[in-house]
Amino acid sequence: MNLASVIASLGTGTYTVTRTAAATWASGRATAGATSPITIDAVILPVTGKKLERLPEGMRNNDVIAIWTSTLLRTSEGADSAFPDLVTYGGKSYQVEVVEAWAESGSYYKYLAMKRD
Numbered sequence: 001m002n003l004a005s006v007i008a009s010l011g012t013g014t015y016t017v018t019r020t021a022a023a024t025w026a027s028g029r030a031t032a033g034a035t036s037p038i039t040i041d042a043v044i045l046p047v048t049g050k051k052l053e054r055l056p057e058g059m060r061n062n063d064v065i066a067i068w069t070s071t072l073l074r075t076s077e078g079a080d081s082a083f084p085d086l087v088t089y090g091g092k093s094y095q096v097e098v099v100e101a102w103a104e105s106g107s108y109y110k111y112l113a114m115k116r117d
Contacts, residue, residue, distance in 0.1 A: 011041050017073065018093075020083035032083050042069035044089050047112065055112070063115035065094055070108045075099050087113050 017040055021033025047055070047064040055064065067073075067087060075096045076084040085096045094113035102108050 010043050012043050012045070014039050014041050015044065016088045017071075018086040018088070019074065020085075023083060030083075038071075040069050040071040040073075040087075042067050042071070044068075044087075059097065059112070059114055063092075063094075065089055065113050065115075067096070067111040067113060068108060069111070072109065073099070073111055075111065086116065089113075092116075 017038045018035050019038055020035050023030040023032055025031075044065050044067050047066050051066075052060060052064065065087075073085045073087075073096045074083070075098060077098065087094045087096060093116045095116050096111050096113045098112040100110040102110065
């Protein structure tokens with residue numbers, strides 16, 4: 001059962017993602033590449049209540065959103081972890097932290113993103 005079309009039909013909008021190009025390394029330090037905006041169709045909802053309590057300790061005291069989309073985003077966990085994607089939601093910037101891939105249930109992803117100060 002492909003749920004990607006269901007996610008698309010329930011979408012809360014089109015959102016801007018700021019993506020940083022591959023970093024260059026010098027003396028053991030990463031220097032960010034240029035940034036470029038991309039747009040995604042997604043469902044974005046705030047994480048509240050019991051769901052917020054189940055998050056890792058470092059995320060519980062922050063403003064966290066859940067993002068469902070068929071677009072692969074960069075997280076703070078992967079190979080590009082030095083420069084994860086930033087999603088603009090409600091005029092605020094959220095850093096993509098965690099991903100759950102649901103390929104077998106319809107080729108979509110669920111992300112958790114934390115508000116940046």
